[in-house]
Amino acid sequence: MRDELLDPLMVALHLFREARAKGEPDYGDLLEAYEQLLLKTFHEVAEPKGLTLPNFRFLINQAYRERRPQLLKQFKNR
């Protein structure tokens, strides 16, 4: 998947997860923003290739697993 599609998803997922981990009250809003982006990307990229939404979620989550250390560094001082 192209970086310009994957990168915003990774950032949205990371921001939501960090907000949730810190107990920030707006984590529900960030989750919703991430879900909207995930669905949009799924319909544009993955669904035409025959992937199901749960499978696509799994792929994105595995990508996040790989990128998490980098994202933690990137957003450390924000």
Add this chain to the structure above:
Amino acid sequence: MVAPSTVDPETVRGMTQYVRGTFSQRTALPTVERFSSPLSTPADATYVYDLALKVWEHTALQLIQIADNFMDAGAPEGPVIEKDREEFKASLDPLMECGQVILGILENNPQLSNHMGPRKLRGLLTELELAGHVFCATQDQHNHAMTALADL
């Protein structure tokens, strides 16, 4: 204030038993035990649901945190990790099942909780499921996923 007519006593009774059965082995919930008879007021019902959801959310966030820590550690392999995975799954499955039951009830009776609505609960269930995927995926599955993603 919830109107008494909007609370289904059978639903509440079932939920109370479910909450007690699911959580009493894991977490001390003495305050739920005071409802030894069917709940009679909407305030009682809301109290039980809020308590159940708070305990459920706390447990769910703990499991998600374990999965996050696992990712931070670089997702190691080996027999010890396999044992951790089994234990994680053993905690995850009943929690998912309980969350689905609560969600089903809340979707039909959103007035039963002040603490958490169906939308947030649904989001947490998805995240919990994904935490399970992260924690339980083997390195082979991970590599396969990354290849599939690159092909999209």
